[in-house]
Amino acid sequence: DAGVIQSPRHEVTEMGQEVTLRCKPISGHDYLFWYRQTMMRGLELLIYFNNNVPIDDSGMPEDRFSAKMPNASFSTLKIQPSEPRDSAVYFCASSFTGTGDYGYTFGSGTRLTVV
Amino acid sequence: SQQGEEDPQALSIQEGENATMNCSYKTSINNLQWYRQNSGRGLVHLILIRSNEREKHSGRLRVTLDTSKKSSSLLITASRAADTASYFCATAGYSTLTFGKGTMLLVSP
Numbered sequence: 001d002a003g004v005i006q007s008p009r010h011e012v013t014e015m016g017q018e019v020t021l022r023c024k025p026i027s028g029h030d031y032l033f034w035y036r037q038t039m040m041r042g043l044e045l046l047i048y049f050n051n052n053v054p055i056d057d058s059g060m061p062e063d064r065f066s067a068k069m070p071n072a073s074f075s076t077l078k079i080q081p082s083e084p085r086d087s088a089v090y091f092c093a094s095s096f097t098g099t100g101d102y103g104y105t106f107g108s109g110t111r112l113t114v115v
Numbered sequence: 116s117q118q119g120e121e122d123p124q125a126l127s128i129q130e131g132e133n134a135t136m137n138c139s140y141k142t143s144i145n146n147l148q149w150y151r152q153n154s155g156r157g158l159v160h161l162i163l164i165r166s167n168e169r170e171k172h173s174g175r176l177r178v179t180l181d182t183s184k185k186s187s188s189l190l191i192t193a194s195r196a197a198d199t200a201s202y203f204c205a206t207a208g209y210s211t212l213t214f215g216k217g218t219m220l221l222v223s224p
Contacts, residue, residue, distance in 0.1 A: 042216040099207035103160030
């Protein structure tokens with residue numbers, strides 16, 4: 001398996017534009033997580049899915065953020081409209097279990113810059 | 116929150132020396148894990164220790180867990196320049212992992 005694949009690696013967009021981040025988890029992993037990393041707040045869990053179903057989205061900062069997982073091999077995180085404070089690195093991770101009994105596998109991240 | 120807090124925030128050592136990082140957390144846990152993040156990359160899982168374990172080894176890594184003190188330590192022995200990275204502890208509660216803010220380790224040749 002090629003690991004967790006995220007795209008794009010870098011995204012620069014103007015304030016007010018829609019941004020869509022994409023993730024392909026590892027085949028066979030039942031859990032998918034979206035994290036956001038900033039210097040100030042560290043790694044924050046935004047939302048996670050179990051068997052394609054959103055379980056906890058309490059970390060999603062605002063209604064401007066939405067996430068979907070239409071099938072076991074694809075998930076998206078959308079920000080609409082984007083704001084400069086959304087600038088961060090967004091990571092997708094997948095795992096066999098929620099508690100990571102075998103660890104989480106992270107993608108390489110998407111560095112988002114909103115100007 | 117179960118968020119772990121690593122100490123120190125930054126650590127600078129010479130190649131061949133040992134590096135020790137500590138993690139404290141607040142509530143009971145299922146397991147505790149350590150991850151490494153190289154600059155500009157994703158996190159990589161290093162080692163997991165369960166709540167009923169006290170010590171675990173993996174290569175040059177040694178992890179200890181003291182649930183009575185709610186703390187863990189990660190020891191990297193005989194460090195190498197390639198060990199330069201940020202190291203995060205992550206605590207597993209009921210459902211997911213919560214990460215600390217990490218320790219930045221710099222190993223100089």
